[in-house]
Structures are given as C-alpha cells and as structure tokens.
Amino acid sequence: MARTLAMFTDISLCIGCRACQVACKQWNELPMEDPEWTGTYQNHAHFTDKTYRLVRFVEKPQADGRLQWDLMSDVCKHCAQAGCLEACPTGAIYRTEYGTVNINQDACNGCRYCVSSCPFGVVAFNHDTGRASKCTFCNDRIHNGLGPACAKACPTESIQFGFRDELVAKAEKRVAKLKEMGYKEARLYGADSNDFLGGLNAFFLLLDKPGTYNLPDKPKLPQRNVFVDSLLSVGSAVLVGLGAIVAFRERGQGKGGGDNA
Amino acid sequence: MLKTPDWGMMIVFYFFLGGIAGGSYFTAAIADNFGGPRDRQVIRLGYWLSLPLVLICGILLIADLGVPARFLNMLFTFKFWDPMSIGAWMVGVFGLFSFLSCVLSLSSSEAMVTLRRKVSLVGTLAGFFLASYTGVLLSATALPFWSEARLMGALFLASGASTGMAAISLLLFLSGGSTGEAWGKVKRADRYSMILELVILAVFLGLLGSAAAPIIQGQFAPLFWGGLVVAGLVVPLVLDFVGSKAKTLVALSAILVLAGGFILRYVLLMSIQA
Numbered sequence: 001m002a003r004t005l006a007m008f009t010d011i012s013l014c015i016g017c018r019a020c021q022v023a024c025k026q027w028n029e030l031p032m033e034d035p036e037w038t039g040t041y042q043n044h045a046h047f048t049d050k051t052y053r054l055v056r057f058v059e060k061p062q063a064d065g066r067l068q069w070d071l072m073s074d075v076c077k078h079c080a081q082a083g084c085l086e087a088c089p090t091g092a093i094y095r096t097e098y099g100t101v102n103i104n105q106d107a108c109n110g111c112r113y114c115v116s117s118c119p120f121g122v123v124a125f126n127h128d129t130g131r132a133s134k135c136t137f138c139n140d141r142i143h144n145g146l147g148p149a150c151a152k153a154c155p156t157e158s159i160q161f162g163f164r165d166e167l168v169a170k171a172e173k174r175v176a177k178l179k180e181m182g183y184k185e186a187r188l189y190g191a192d193s194n195d196f197l198g199g200l201n202a203f204f205l206l207l208d209k210p211g212t213y214n215l216p217d218k219p220k221l222p223q224r225n226v227f228v229d230s231l232l233s234v235g236s237a238v239l240v241g242l243g244a245i246v247a248f249r250e251r252g253q254g255k256g257g258g259d260n261a
Numbered sequence: 262m263l264k265t266p267d268w269g270m271m272i273v274f275y276f277f278l279g280g281i282a283g284g285s286y287f288t289a290a291i292a293d294n295f296g297g298p299r300d301r302q303v304i305r306l307g308y309w310l311s312l313p314l315v316l317i318c319g320i321l322l323i324a325d326l327g328v329p330a331r332f333l334n335m336l337f338t339f340k341f342w343d344p345m346s347i348g349a350w351m352v353g354v355f356g357l358f359s360f361l362s363c364v365l366s367l368s369s370s371e372a373m374v375t376l377r378r379k380v381s382l383v384g385t386l387a388g389f390f391l392a393s394y395t396g397v398l399l400s401a402t403a404l405p406f407w408s409e410a411r412l413m414g415a416l417f418l419a420s421g422a423s424t425g426m427a428a429i430s431l432l433l434f435l436s437g438g439s440t441g442e443a444w445g446k447v448k449r450a451d452r453y454s455m456i457l458e459l460v461i462l463a464v465f466l467g468l469l470g471s472a473a474a475p476i477i478q479g480q481f482a483p484l485f486w487g488g489l490v491v492a493g494l495v496v497p498l499v500l501d502f503v504g505s506k507a508k509t510l511v512a513l514s515a516i517l518v519l520a521g522g523f524i525l526r527y528v529l530l531m532s533i534q535a
Contacts (some may be wrong), residue, residue, distance in 0.1 A: 045262070046262045046264075083403060086340075086342070086343060087343060087345060087401070087402075088343075088345075089335050089338060089340065089343060089345040089346035089349055090334040090335050090337065090338055091337065091338040092334070107334055107337075108331075108334070109326050109328075109331035109332060109334040109335060110326045110327050110328065110331060111325075111326060111335075111345060112266035112267060112268065113266060113345045113398075113402075115264050115265070115266045115267070116263075116264065116265055116266040116402040116403060116404055116407075117401070117402050117403055118263075118264065118403060119263075119403045120263075121262045121263040121264045121403075123264070124264065125266070125267060130326070130327040130328055130331075214262055220403075222401045222402050222403050222408060223342060223343070223401050225397075225400045225401050225408055225411065226342055226343075226344065226397060226400075226401050228411050229396070229397040229400045229401070229411055229412075229413060229414045229415075230397055230414060232411055232412055232414060232415045233389075233393040233394075233396065233397060233414035233415050233417075233418050234389075235415060236393065236414070236415035236416075236418040236419055236457070236461065237389040237393065237418055239419075239457055240287075240389075240418060240419060240422040240453075240454055240457060241287070241291060241385075241389075243450055243453030243454060243457065244287070244288055244291040244292075244295075244422075244426075244450040244453070244454075245291055245295050246449075246453070247446045247447075247449040247450035247453065248291055248292045248295050248296040248300060248446050248450065249295050249296070250295070250296060250297035
C-alpha cells in the first residue's frame with residue numbers, strides 16, 4: 001500500500017467562496033440541482049448524489065447581537081474503518097492503495113445498505129443510475145499525480161492535500177496556534193487514528209463542537225452491533241425452539257416414533 | 262445529517278414474508294422431529310408454505326434493485342460479518358432446504374422420512390437465520406432508531422415464529438384440518454412465541470428510550486400501539502385464553518397475528534423514511 005493520502009480542511013481559513021463545491025461539480029461532471037432554501041446561504045442542505053463537496057454556512061448569533069459565520073467545507077471522510085465499505089454486499093465499495101474509499105459504479109447493485117451505514121450521511125443513492133455515489137477523492141486525479149479538484153481550487157488553502165502523517169503534524173501545529181490566539185473550542189476532528197473510526201482520511205480543524213457542523217461527536221462503526229445482536233437472536237431462537245418443542249413433544253413416546261407422514 | 266436507504270414496500274413485504282417462511286419452516290421441522298403422527302398436516306403445510314414464500318422473497322429482493330440482473334453482483338462476494346451479504350446467500354440456502362424438505366415430504370418411506378428429519382434439522386438453522394437476520398441488518402446501520410437497541414434481530418425472530426405459526430394455524434383452519442390435536446399444538450407454540458415477542462418488544466422499547474420516538478409518538482404511534490401491540494399481540498393472546506373453543510375466533514386471532522407481524526415491519530421501516 002502506498003503512503004496514505006489525506007485532505008485536511010481547516011475551517012478557520014475558509015471564506016465560503018464555494019470554489020471547492022464548484023470545482024468538484026466540474027471535475028466529476030455532476031449536474032446542477034435545483035437550489036433549496038435552507039435558511040442560510042448554504043446550498044444544498046446535505047450531501048446528495050450530485051453534491052460531494054458542501055460548504056456549510058453555520059450562523060452563530062453573538063452576545064453583542066452580531067452574527068458570526070462558521071464556514072465549513074464538508075466532504076466524505078474516507079474513514080479508515082468505513083461503515084459503507086463494510087456494509088457493501090458486492091464489494092463495489094473498496095479501499096484504494098492510498099487509503100481512500102471509492103465506489104466501483106459497475107459493481108454496485110443499488111441495494112442502498114451503504115446509504116444508511118454511513119455515520120456521516122455522506123453516501124447517497126443516485127436514482128438515475130440506480131447506484132450509490134459519493135466523493136471519490138478524485139480517484140482519477142490522485143492516480144495521475146494531481147490533488148483532488150476541491151483542494152486544488154481552494155484559494156485560501158483551507159483545503160490541503162498531501163500525505164496523511166505530514167498533514168496531521170501540520171494540523172496539530174495549527175490548532176495549537178489557534179488556541180494561543182484565543183479560539184478555545186478549536187479542535188481537530190478525525191486526525192486521531194486511535195479513537196475515530198481508525199482515523200479519517202479527510203479530517204478537519206473545527207472552531208466549535210462537532211455538533212455545530214452536523215458532525216457526530218463520536219462516530220461509531222455500524223457493524224459493531226452485528227455480533228451482540230446475532231447472539232441475542234440465537235437466544236431468541238433457542239427460546240422459540242424450546243417453546244415449540246414443548247408444544248409439539250409427544251408425551252410418553254420415543255422421539256419420532258411411528259410417523260409415516 | 263444521516264440518510265435513510267429509501268427502502269419501500271417491497272422490503273417491508275420481504276421482511277414480513279421472510280419471517281413467515283422461516284417461522285413456518287422451523288415450526289414444521291420441530292413438529293417433524295419432536296412431534297408424532299398426528300402432526301403430519303402441520304409438517305406438510307409448514308414446509309410447503311415456506312417454499313413459495315422464499316421464492317417471492319427472492320423475487321422481491323431482486324426487483325427492489327431496479328435492474329434485476331444486478332443481483333448477480335452479490336454473488337461474487339461473501340462477507341460473513343455483513344448481514345446484507347450473508348443474508349443474500351442465505352435466502353438461497355434456505356430456499357434449497359425448503360425445496361428439499363418439500364420434495365422429501367412427498368414420500369412416506371421410512372428412509373425418506375428419516376432423511377427429511379435430518380435435512381430439516383439443518384434447515385431449521387437457515388430458517389432461524391432468515392427470520393432474524395433482517396433485524397440484525399437494520400441494527401447494523403448508523404440510524405439511531407434502528408441501531409440503539411440490541412434486540413431487533415431477536416424481536417424479528419419471535420415475530421417470524423408467531424406469524425409463521427399463525428399462518429400454519431390459519432391454513433389448517435381453511436383446509437378443514439382444524440379438528441385435530443395438531444391444531445392445538447400449533448396454537449400453543451404460537452402462544453409461547455407471542456408471549457416472548459411481547460416481552461422482547463417491551464425490553465426493546467425500554468432499551469431504545471427516547472430513540473423510540475418515531476413509533477411511540479407521532480403519526481405511526483396509533484398503528485404501532487393499536488395495530489401491533491393491542492390487535493396483533495394482546496387481543497390474540499386474550500382470544501387464545503378465553504375463546505379457544507370457537508374455531509372462527511382462533512382463525513381470527515391468527516389473522517390478527519399476521520397483520521401485527523406486517524405492521525411491525527411496516528412501522529420499523531417506514532417511520533423514519535420519508
């Protein structure tokens with residue numbers, strides 16, 4: 001496996017120009033969608049099958065009556081332990097040699113299990129193709145020595161592309177500096193590879209709690225439930241089976257004696 | 262913001278019919294292995310009910326993909342930890358056991374009956390799986406309502422058992438076989454399953470806590486409380502204790518149990534999907 005690539009989105013540098021959103025649409029040939037009224041400048045409200053990069057416009061009323069904007073360019077996290085990838089029954093969702101998560105459109109069969117298995121609500125179902133779609137980390141570009149279109153287009157280097165270990169080191173310096181400058185809630189989201197779905201390959205520097213940006217505090221791998229739920233199902237099966245055996249048992253007769261069904 | 266998979270009525274029907282198929286099969290298999298000569302009709306009905314149902318299940322799953330041939334894509338992969346992958350395989354495996362049991366039930370030779378019993382013991386495991394894995398599948402998602410309580414699979418299994426047994430009971434009534442002792446046995450097994458289902462449902466709701474909101478309040482609440490809990494579980498249990506002598510009442514209670522099983526799948530799936 002090649003060295004893991006990553007995208008680091010530092011929201012303290014984002015100016016909300018949406019160049020990333022547009023560059024993504026252009027490079028990936030994603031058609032436009034009808035705009036929707038979200039109550040803020042944000043469009044669209046959520047990721048769709050045609051919107052892989054999305055600038056969130058978070059309005060925070062201040063004590064002095066003014067409005068503060070947190071601008072956060074969101075994207076698929078390319079989790080090291082990816083719920084969508086584990087859920088995929090066809091193997092269409094795979095991990096590239098760079099650590100990114102991609103959907104092989106030809107292999108996807110449209111079961112939509114990945115859609116509900118993403119802890120971030122990223123994967124979307126494309127009704128035109130009948131298949132799931134999401135950010136590809138510009139798979140074609142990174143295999144040709146280019147960074148993702150969004151990172152390339154970002155005019156403030158709010159979105160940075162590079163080797164994960166180098167970006168994490170950079171991000172840690174940046175968050176320390178912001179704290180020094182008085183941003184008390186500044187934090188990294190997904191940089192820690194021990195406690196965050198194995199680490200997010202698209203990680204963020206946030207200025208507030210994750211919930212502010214529609215992110216879960218502690219994303220969990222959906223498949224963690226399979227083992228316990230299966231055991232409890234077995235328990236239920238044993239009880240049902242015993243009940244049926246008690247009901248059908250022939251008293252005073254040997255098992256299966258004399259049946260000529 | 263989490264996304265729902267847009268599973269519609271085809272999947273609701275699949276979950277419902279898969280439960281009945283699994284339930285009726287393992288009921289027949291248990292009657293086959295532990296019952297006596299008088300259970301012959303239960304055994305046959307159970308096996309023969311599961312076969313068309315599992316066929317319909319397969320058709321529903323394939324049709325839901327939009328482009329039917331794409332179901333083949335699932336057959337290049339086997340992920341034992343992934344309910345969607347292993348489930349797709351097990352529909353086929355269960356279908357095979359169901360088919361074998363049906364064919365073997367045509368013969369009454371000693372050797373065939375012995376073989377059928379052995380086959381059905383293994384098939385019972387597939388039946389249990391088919392009835393419960395859909396619940397585990399829902400709980401292995403990121404959506405809190407589906408994934409917060411650990412009993413979805415156990416609940417689906419108990420419901421699959423109660424609906425499978427109710428279906429056999431109803432078929433016995435319709436085919437005029439409702440006189441014998443076998444009918445009483447099916448009803449008794451069904452009663453145990455319903456009691457278990459009620460208990461699991463109560464614990465399930467307790468574990469879900471506030472995450473149960475989509476079904477215990479709002480527009481799906483009347484269907485859940487009235488259709489499933491009262492009409493689908495409590496009333497049939499009461500009828501079972503009070504009026505078990507009147508055949509039509511027992512048939513009615515079987516219909517209520519079946520409707521309740523359908524409502525269970527319907528509210529769990531549809532309440533959080535637009």
